[in-house]
Amino acid sequence: MSQDILWEGTTSGGHYQVVDTLYDSRPARVLYSGDRQAAQSGVAKDDKPALLFDYNQRMFELVIGLKPKRLLLIGGGVGTLPTALLAALPGIYVDMVEPDDGLTDLAYRFFDLPVDERLRILHTDGREFLRTSVERYDVILVDAFVHTAIPRDLRTVEAFETLKRHLRPGGVLAMNVISAYYGKSSQVLRELYAAVQQSFSTVTLFVAGRGYSMWLPQNFVLTAQKSTEVSLQEYVQQEPMELPEYYPDEALRD
Secondary structure, eight states: OOOEEEEEEEETTEEEEEEEEEETTEEEEEEEETTTTEEEEEEEOSSOSSOSSHHHHHHHHHHHHHOOSEEEEEOOTTOHHHHHHHHHOTTOEEEEEOSOHHHHHHHHHHSOOOOOTTEEEEOSOHHHHHHHOOOOEEEEEEOOOBTTBOOGGGSBHHHHHHHHHTEEEEEEEEEEEEEOSSSGGGHHHHHHHHHHTTTOSEEEEEESOSSSOTTSOEEEEEEEESSSSSOGGGTSSSOEEOOOOOOGGGSBOO
């Protein structure tokens, strides 16, 4: 399959390309940042049910299993996950926080983001939304990145305390993390665990896909619950991993 650049330009968040290409051996439409430095989002153009990116599929499985009424997504990108969830769950209402309105324009133009009364899009910073909103949710998903790094203000002890306050009783938080599991490149995962376990009683870690060395950066889904009422591994099609070793002083603070 030849690569077809459908759009290239700059939004408030950076330089992007929308490309029809093969991705992980599947025909797909992919949003790349920079000069093809990182695939930020994408949808498969085949008849396979799984979402294009493993971490999106793991989050999709989790939400489908939990069947929430109210969901918050911080870092919506071009809305591929909300699009799939709205189609699969007729009773769900989604608030999507995405600071870059240029990505929302691309979502409507190239990624079939629906105009739906169940989807509210907020063009603001994720932590700022949490500061000003009084809404509470059954599920909160965090998929916010600057290139391949989660913004610092969403990784601190105070950020997790704020996220917890926005969850309803029994609510679940899930965060997309790019990190190694072992070695020097595992610092992000250790920092996050050191911070999240100070606010949540139950923390579970899933690797998004298989076939990568645990010494290399890859996608993980870190989940946190206010209680232990629900076993999330019933929904996610990956076995949970042992939580990483960490030092308490590795937790970041505002």
